[in-house]
Amino acid sequence: MTYPQDPSQDDDEYDRPSKTQKKKESHELQSLGEDLLTLPADRVAPLNLPEILLDAVKAAKKISNFEGRRRQMQYIGKLMRKVDPEPIKEAVAAFKLGHAKDSLALHQSERWRERLLAEDGALQEFIEQHAGIDVQQLRSLVRAARKDQANAPEQRSGRAFRELFQFIKAEQLKTEPEGDEANDEADE
Numbered sequence: 001m002t003y004p005q006d007p008s009q010d011d012d013e014y015d016r017p018s019k020t021q022k023k024k025e026s027h028e029l030q031s032l033g034e035d036l037l038t039l040p041a042d043r044v045a046p047l048n049l050p051e052i053l054l055d056a057v058k059a060a061k062k063i064s065n066f067e068g069r070r071r072q073m074q075y076i077g078k079l080m081r082k083v084d085p086e087p088i089k090e091a092v093a094a095f096k097l098g099h100a101k102d103s104l105a106l107h108q109s110e111r112w113r114e115r116l117l118a119e120d121g122a123l124q125e126f127i128e129q130h131a132g133i134d135v136q137q138l139r140s141l142v143r144a145a146r147k148d149q150a151n152a153p154e155q156r157s158g159r160a161f162r163e164l165f166q167f168i169k170a171e172q173l174k175t176e177p178e179g180d181e182a183n184d185e186a187d188e
Contacts, residue, residue: 030077032085035092037061043095047087053079109169116142116164117149130171141167 017025036044037060044054056079060072080088115122123142127135144160 026077026081029080029085030073032088032092033057033060033073033076033080036076036088039091039095043091047091049083049088050079053083105172106169109165109172112168112172113145113161113165116168117145126168130175132174133171138167 036057044057049057053076056072056076060069060076063069063072112122112126116126123139127133127138141160141164145164148158148160
């Protein structure tokens with residue numbers, strides 16, 4: 001004999017998170033713990049993490065055995081359940097963003113070098129965009145890099161390419177902070 005189920009009992013049954021949801025949250029915290037391992041010590045210190053978690057992170061960095069490291073990461077995930085994950089997520093995101101910005105700046109410098117070597121008009125455009133640049137040194141570096149580029153691959157030294165890249169990168173860094181300040185002022 002079956003009894004009709006009371007609908008209010010069904011609601012009480014699902015008030016707590018499911019096992020799948022708990023496992024998902026646990027894996028997310030473990031993944032965040034792995035990201036925490038990538039942060040340098042000077043970025044971890046301001047997070048004010050519990051001492052036991054800091055010790056577990058230091059130990060995990062030293063473990064090279066796959067299974068031992070996996071178990072240590074599970075332990076870190078367990079410890080992270082007691083900690084607010086938001087500051088850690090923000091620190092990891094800021095660290096990753098910093099790397100992305102550095103990479104973007106290097107790619108921009110590389111594109112400028114390629115343009116300067118390929119076309120004469122790019123030289124004047126670069127000079128206009130970077131006020132106060134040492135034009136004579138830039139022209140000399142471009143000329144040397146073009147001359148080196150004209151040589152056979154076995155005879156190239158690559159020194160002129162590197163020097164031109166370093167010069168462009170330095171000029172980009174000089175003008176970039178000014179651009180950031182201008183963007184900050186425009187936002188206000």
